[in-house]
Amino acid sequence: MKDLGFTISKSRTIDLDKADLSVYQKIIDKVPSAKLCLMCGACTATCSARNHTDFNFRKIHLLFRRGQFDGLADELDKCMLCGKCRLVCNRGVNTRAIVYNMRIILENLNYKRIKQ
């Protein structure tokens, strides 16, 4: 198939009754501006990591909000935390802080602070 630079997502069912929505609440507690996000995708358009991979912050944020965490931890590892997304966000969402906190929440064990 000819590569047109975009793909169509496969259809899938989201069962919100089974999803754990409390996890996203933790993000909102840490980064209140997360609520302001209207999923415009400007962050993804400017993303440095997006240049190299299929890293898509908008998608990750949406999945996280819906409590679908499969594979997100690995996906988040692609981010370089450079912070461009935070600067382009026209809603003032601290996207970088969201990535940081998502990482901490999803990989709670792997991202332990060094024992002092």
Add this chain to the structure above:
Amino acid sequence: MNFHPFVIPFTAGAVFLFAVIVYKVYKWTSSLDRKQKFMVKQKIFTTKTIRAIIEVFREALVHRNIYRKNPMLGYMHMSLAFGWFLLIVFGKVKASLYAGTFFEPPWLAIFFNFFAIEKHTFLLSAQLTFLMDFLLLIILSGLALAIIKRMKSSLLGMKKTTQHSLFDRIALSSLWFIFPLRLLAESTTDALHGNGGFLTGFIGQLIPSAAATFIELPLWWAYSLSLFFFFVALPYSRYMHIPMEVVLIFLRNWGATAGEQHSGYTDIQINSCSRCGICIDACQLNFAAQLGNVQSVYFIRDTRYNVLSDEIVNNCLMCGRCTNECPVGLELTLIRQQYRNKEEIPGKFYYEYTRSIENQEDIDVIYYAGCMTHLTPSIIHSMKKIFVSAQVSYWFMDEDKGVCCGRPMRQQGFVQQAKNLVIKNSRMINSSKAKLLVTSCPICYKSFKEEYNLNIPVMHHTEYIDKLITSRRIKLKPTNITAVYHDPCELGRGAGIYEQPRNILKNFSLLVPNFEKENSLCCGGSLSNAILDLRLQLKIRDHALDELTKEKPDVLVTACPLCKKSFVHGNKAAVMDIAEIVAKNILTSKKVNEKVFSDELHGVLINE
């Protein structure tokens, strides 16, 4: 017989204090890391040791740094520290002369007036009695200032003082009682035996001797007990800085620095914090955003008492203003970074990006714009124009599909990821034939300088443009624009580049803001703080912007894309990067022999 039961609390306290200090110093110095130990071993028998002794005298006793900041505050610290030190030294001398031996019991010096009640006839007794009273008076004057400071700190130049812990309060209260009690105790003894100096003798005359017989012993007991409480609380209170600062000064002079990992040296620094609170006044989160509980002093305190919260570790702009102001010279930003660092997973490699560009062309300069600069394309255009005008051949390394330098990762504590990015970029830089790496972002600049091991020198574009101007590769038009220069944190305090941008801006009439150079403000956009609320961030930005544009400059010049981006949205003044203002006012020079000139220029750059 020079003994009375009231000396027991003092002696017990002193022995306890001595034992704790010896134990802790041993524990921490033995857990220095290998590099620090090596440095100490190398330098212990050099002039550095003498320098350290001088510094101990200057900072730990006379407190010159604090005196410079505020003479009253300096006097307060000096009178207490140096005054008490001399009181101990001369007390010891006096007691030794009196006893006729150097090895008299240690409490004799402390409670001298109680034991030596007969008329003194030993050598220098009159002078020493005068001196002891004089020193006591000095200390009491310092104490009065300390009490005033606690009531109203602004009188001594402090906007805010630290909130204290329980041990601090015990130690502080007993410290306040020690000297007034000593004065009263000596005065009552004088009322009975007439052995005081000018001060204690004077007060002694006011006390009726009938009352004196009753209160003499209770006062000496109280004096001894206040010493006991102070000594016992000291190792767990902020007053631990008194012994630890001495250790710190020696280690620092021997070349120890805080590394990436926590070590005994970090513990020594943490315990050397006197919680004076100068960092609170220096912190923009406090004075611009009214967030007064995350400053370095609280970070260090919470670390010491093992109650550190994630919020305190991470809610910091890492701008380095507190490190710059700290009178003890603690590496506050580095210590905070140590506590942010996360564990590494052995064998894991992040960023398996397939694409890696390499350039084998014959070029002079690698230009690395940095992620942030890609959001301010005018800087990139300006740099391109400057390269062309200066006839420099360059390779724009991250024009398309650049990789981050790794510093934002590192500042959040993801050390392993940062190291992976360093490997990626190093491979690209080291495989090229360029002679110099120029970057437009101070964050990248600091990263390349400190965290990379490159085989070519690195320059921020301010340095490079300055070199181009001094070597006459480019020339600027004379203008009458008024400009104000904002020092970015990472470039100024972080890398010490203050002169080059000012040299470049010589052609403009440069206004001097209140906050500049080491004292410059953060724009609020710092990447290091992943917690700060946008509202507070904007408050910091607006405050900084107000300060910088007080004198209504035509243009606010900065050298960091992040600062530019922050300030532009403040809508207070035209904001330009230094590269832009140079590119705008560049005089197109005559054609020169490119290749020869280029080799000359970059040869010069490298040799320097």
